[in-house]
Amino acid sequence: MSRSTTLVVGAHGVIGGAVVRRLVAEGRHVVTLARRGTVRLEDGTEIEDHVQVDLLDASAARAGLGSRADITEIVYAGYTERETMAATVAPNVAMLRHVLDAVHASPSELRQVVLIGGGKSYGEHLGVYKTPAKESDPRFLGPIFYNDQEDLLYEDAKRHGYAWTVLRPDAVIGLSFGSPMNMLTGVAVYAGVCRHLGVPLRFPGTLRTWSALHQATDASVIAGAVHWALESAAARGEVFNVTNGDHFRWQHLWPEIGAFFGMETAPPQPMSLAEHMADKGGVWDDIVARHRLRPEPMEHLAAWLFVDGWFSMEADMVQSTIKIRQAGFADCRDTHESFLGNLARLRELSIIP
Ligand SMILES: NC(=O)c1ccc[n+]([C@@H]2O[C@H](COP(=O)([O-])OP(=O)(O)OC[C@H]3O[C@@H](n4cnc5c(N)ncnc54)[C@H](OP(=O)(O)O)[C@@H]3O)[C@@H](O)[C@H]2O)c1
Numbered sequence: 001m002s003r004s005t006t007l008v009v010g011a012h013g014v015i016g017g018a019v020v021r022r023l024v025a026e027g028r029h030v031v032t033l034a035r036r037g038t039v040r041l042e043d044g045t046e047i048e049d050h051v052q053v054d055l056l057d058a059s060a061a062r063a064g065l066g067s068r069a070d071i072t073e074i075v076y077a078g079y080t081e082r083e084t085m086a087a088t089v090a091p092n093v094a095m096l097r098h099v100l101d102a103v104h105a106s107p108s109e110l111r112q113v114v115l116i117g118g119g120k121s122y123g124e125h126l127g128v129y130k131t132p133a134k135e136s137d138p139r140f141l142g143p144i145f146y147n148d149q150e151d152l153l154y155e156d157a158k159r160h161g162y163a164w165t166v167l168r169p170d171a172v173i174g175l176s177f178g179s180p181m182n183m184l185t186g187v188a189v190y191a192g193v194c195r196h197l198g199v200p201l202r203f204p205g206t207l208r209t210w211s212a213l214h215q216a217t218d219a220s221v222i223a224g225a226v227h228w229a230l231e232s233a234a235a236r237g238e239v240f241n242v243t244n245g246d247h248f249r250w251q252h253l254w255p256e257i258g259a260f261f262g263m264e265t266a267p268p269q270p271m272s273l274a275e276h277m278a279d280k281g282g283v284w285d286d287i288v289a290r291h292r293l294r295p296e297p298m299e300h301l302a303a304w305l306f307v308d309g310w311f312s313m314e315a316d317m318v319q320s321t322i323k324i325r326q327a328g329f330a331d332c333r334d335t336h337e338s339f340l341g342n343l344a345r346l347r348e349l350s351i352i353p
Pocket of ligand 1: 009010011012013014015016033034035036037053054055056077078079080095116117118119168169170171172173176179180181182183
């Protein structure tokens with residue numbers, strides 16, 4: 001088989017960034033794609049082969065990718081947020097369509113696409129849903145953009161003769177810069193602001209969320225699953241849930257997060273962070289100055305509506321990961337270690353105090 005080149009779409013994201021790091025470490029040739037400029041690895045190395053394009057613009061996508069003859073695989077981890085799920089469908093389907101069309105119009109010979117989906121496929125964002133959620137479960141009514149992206153992928157793969165894999169992580173924990181849809185950085189900024197203002201670390205979610213069974217996916221685990229999917233014949237033509245493999249309850253994790261920041265915790269105080277953090281941008285700037293952090297404004301690190309969404313998930317969240325394990329992907333991570341290890345990394349990188 002000829003040399004492979006993997007196009008990672010959404011390479012600045014919490015998932016795309018981890019995928020880039022993993023595939024580069026595995027010695028693969030990686031091409032990154034985003035609206036922003038080049039992607040840097042944690043050690044500062046720049047991935048020079050970068051396509052800077054707004055995928056909402058079909059002609060820009062064709063211009064950016066049309067002359068490439070080397071793209072053999074696409075890992076699609078792009079995402080654009082909208083106010084409602086219904087409004088999210090069209091732009092996210094268009095972005096996927098535009099990248100596929102642009103690669104098909106180029107001299108590249110596409111062999112495989114790995115699409116990153118997620119737990120919302122099972123309706124988890126609606127509240128109670130059937131658990132454990134399995135890949136074989138029937139779809140719910142929608143709208144849910146993952147369904148439309150998957151349908152597009154299945155039809156396009158059939159027409160153009162390439163292999164596909166869909167991976168469904170949940171609550172991804174990892175590093176991201178300028179992609180604030182990230183629970184880890186959201187929790188870290190909230191804790192940093194509470195500490196700076198001298199108030200104890202109160203869980204801001206609902207009381208039911210505090211004790212519900214939750215799950216998460218370390219970015220390194222989903223990146224490992226992407227690498228496995230690119231390498232393994234067992235992954236072709238299949239949908240897989242990907243989580244850390246364990247579950248957690250905020251009531252047990254929260255004191256460990258408090259200890260990480262050297263903070264007292266106090267009983268939960270349900271509140272909207274979108275509302276209560278709206279006036280704290282200046283406090284975060286003071287924290288950045290005092291601790292000589294990387295000068296990232298609060299809105300680059302935390303999307304409060306996204307954090308509020310997770311903190312109001314009151315039902316158990318359980319995706320079965322039996323299928324991917326039986327297919328041969330066995331990576332797993334203790335979720336408490338995942339949170340604390342990633343917080344430590346953010347501190348080492350001078351992103352949080
Ligand atoms: N984060 C989670 O907890 C989580 C959990 C389960 C599933 N997922 C799913 O995983 C997928 C990836 O999510 P993520 O959280 O990694 O996203 P993310 O951190 O917000 O990253 C999105 C990426 O897409 C790029 N992008 C956005 N708009 C673009 C455009 N118009 N043209 C080109 N690139 C664009 C962004 O870079 P630029 O801004 O530079 O363009 C960024 O690199 C999504 O389908 C998401 O639903 C995420």
